Amino acid sequence: MTRSIHVRTAFVAITAAALLATGMTAGSAPASASTPTEVSGTLADATPYRFVVPERWNGTVFVELDFAASTSVSGYVEHLLASGAAYGGTTRTVTGWDIAGAIDNQIEALERFEAAVGPATRRIATGTSMGGFVAAGVAQRRPGSIDGVASFCGGLSGAVSQWNQKLDTVYTLSRLLDPDGALPVTGIPADVAGSVSAWRAVLSEAQGTPEGRARIALAAAIGQLPAWAESQPRPSPRDPDAYQAGWYGALAGGGLPYIGQAMSSRRSLETITGGNPSWNLGVDYRAQFAAASKQDRKVVERLYRAAGLSLEEDLGIVDAGERIAADEAAVRQLEQGIEFDGALSVPVLTMSNIGDQISTVAQQDEYGDLVKAAGNGGLLRQIYVESVGHCAFSDAEKVAAVDVLLGRLDSGRWRSTSAATLNRAAEATELGEARFLRFTPDDFTRPYAPAVSPQV
Known part of the structure; x- marks a missing residue:
């Protein structure tokens, strides 16, 4: 994939400070060490970003809303780092519900990561809740800048x-x-x-x-x-x-x-x-x-x-x-935030838990219908977990989900996403519960088409 990287002027000073702190130079590979290297700084709108890069980086990088605000690394992220992938992202502290701004920030953060570490071979947008919404928005609005999306509990009706x-x-x-x-x-x-x-x-x-x-x-x-x-x-x-x-x-x-x-x-x-x-x-x-x-x-x-x-x-x-x-x-x-239209050119995997009271699962029906209507059903897989609460996934379930997406990027084909297959994969990680189930969400009852004027 050919990408043009646009780096804002403010990047120079920020990157220099970040790289001096990490012992890296722009364009270099991560320094050899027994622990991962961190690359961090501040985006043009003052949003913090942070990436963790393993010693033997394999060229894959994940970018997630909220990662830069986290104070610990989950078992899920540790698993990806151990496999050789880099993991990082931004925060919502500046953008909040400005979804369009958050989408742009994901790409700017990736650009800064590549300027510091080197070109990535696979760039994956991911996240939970609003982060899942933002990741799916990246797939629609900035598809030339990423290779795939893993969207967790993002709602996605628009x-x-x-x-x-x-x-x-x-x-x-x-x-x-x-x-x-x-x-x-x-x-x-x-x-x-x-x-x-x-x-x-x-x-x-x-x-x-x-x-x-x-x-x-x-x-x-x-x-x-x-x-x-x-x-x-x-x-x-x-x-x-x-x-x-x-x-x-x-x-x-x-x-x-x-x-x-x-x-x-x-x-x-x-x-x-x-x-x-x-x-x-x-x-x-x-x-x-x-x-x-x-x-x-x-x-x-x-x-x-x-x-x-x-x-x-x-x-x-x-x-x-x-x-x-x-x-x-x-x-x-709010439409700019984003309304989904089914336009996909990269593989997208969504995972939702059926007892989510915030990102209600029926919204997945609307997203799936839009993608199919646009003729892009082959690029989408939607999987479901039997758990209650907002974004209630185990590390094992997240690893199993991401492995499906990585397999699609490796082979060009989706592997089985049956509940039995996913549960076996999750159980093998020993990172928590495996609760995938066969599920069809109800038809979403409040769809909205941006081309139609609202009642005002």
Whole structure:
């Protein structure tokens, strides 16, 4: 692959300082040592970057959002370093939800790495959560600068669509549990912690009654949340009470509840975009519920019957509420963050855990559909892990996933991604649990096409 490297003027002083600290000179191979060499510095926008280079570097380099902020090296990264790959990346400290800026930073960091260490033979964008989103964005926006992508728990329906769906969830809760509109849905105030605390109090109170539990379930089904709470077994839809408790746990429990991220990250988005980038004008919530999975609908219907409530009446209440308009300029800016269009020219592997309450797994359906519609299905593999929590992967599972991508780059063909094959590979690493499963995500119910003007 031919690449042109554009190095900004500020790079000279930064690189010199970094290389003096590491005993390296620009363009040299890593110094011979019993421990890996580090290359670090600061990008043009003041974002830190850091790479760890093994003594016998094999030419492969991974770049990840958040790596430069880490204080330790995981077993997964240690495994890759031991195999000869270099590993590094940036942080989100400057860019935050400026996904476009974070995408560009990954490439600038790679350029600085190569200027210091030498040309790489394989450049792989990777990351978890927002990092997985950014890595997939690199594949679409800067494909000539990388050779492959390993995206972990990135969501990937697109920036606008995922936040429209989060709006649907919180809007439904607002209409049914906070009819006076005392709690924020958009326009999140600076006291984010106060908003989260107030929402959790309302949800906790509702969870104490059959009526409240039914209404929480309806909002969760519309938002396609996993019905699985952290520190609890995965519930069966044949047990509606346990299933609903799983929804409540995903929504309001655990260390990173859905409602918390719906407040904190929306506040960040509204600050970055200068307005509200989400809307529900024209959304038919009866249709949204009808589009939910059959098992989710059945659980909600049983809970409504047990509570003596009319599901049809509550859907009418949601549909009759005052709708929320978006600021079109904010939508257009968030689109740049990125909206995926299925355009791939390098292999992409995605891994999601089915109980992720933040990067909900149905978004993978939308990403896969877009890639297939663009005729690029052969470049994509999507695999799934049976675990609960945000980005809940073992080191073993991450190693097994990356090995699939490396095999594709080596041979030009995908090896088997059956659950049995992946579990054997993960178990062989002795780095943790192996929980791959055969899984098909539900159809994503809030897709967005940038070519279509938003309702504002």
